[in-house]
Amino acid sequence: MPCALHLAVLLAGVAIVTGCVRGNGLPPSPAEVYQNSDPAAIRRGRLLFTGTCGGYCHSTKPGNREAPYLFDCSWTYGGSDREIFASIADGFPDTRMPAWGGKMPEGDADIWRVIAYLRSRRSCVNAD
Numbered sequence: 227m228p229c230a231l232h233l234a235v236l237l238a239g240v241a242i243v244t245g246c247v248r249g250n251g252l253p254p255s256p257a258e259v260y261q262n263s264d265p266a267a268i269r270r271g272r273l274l275f276t277g278t279c280g281g282y283c284h285s286t287k288p289g290n291r292e293a294p295y296l297f298d299c300s301w302t303y304g305g306s307d308r309e310i311f312a313s314i315a316d317g318f319p320d321t322r323m324p325a326w327g328g329k330m331p332e333g334d335a336d337i338w339r340v341i342a343y344l345r346s347r348r349s350c351v352n353a354d
Contacts, residue, residue: 255307257341264342271343274336283322286347292322297347310341 280286283293294302303313314337315327330336 255311255341256335256338257307257311257345267339268342268346270336271339271341271346274330275340275343278326278330279340296344299348307338307341307345310344311337314340 275284276286279296283291284296285291285293286297288295288298294300299305301310303309303318311334313323315325315334317323317325326337327334332339
């Protein structure tokens with residue numbers, strides 16, 4: 227392969243990698259990818275939230291409930307996508323919040339879809 231072709235392939239690879247990295251140098255989280263490019267994933271996240279989370283503890287409207295309202299900008303255990311993922315996947319012992327890791331129909335991908343849905347409904351952006 228001539229040097230010019232090697233250089234072109236290298237530059238194309240750099241451009242692809244650079245395009246997949248945000249301004250802070252971190253790749254986007256799966257929730258950000260879903261939210262920005264896959265409306266079907268957000269719809270599935272809404273259905274999962276409504277049937278699983280909203281059906282038992284969390285509400286889609288602010289108000290007095292035992293579980294926190296998740297569509298504001300206040301997150302007790304961290305509001306980045308990865309922190310929210312950990313909260314959902316690991317749950318919280320001695321609370322009503324169970325661990326959902328490995329229990330969603332499509333595994334971790336469904337947790338990311340729920341997060342994308344939460345992000346799509348919030349007025350603030352606090353992703354990591």
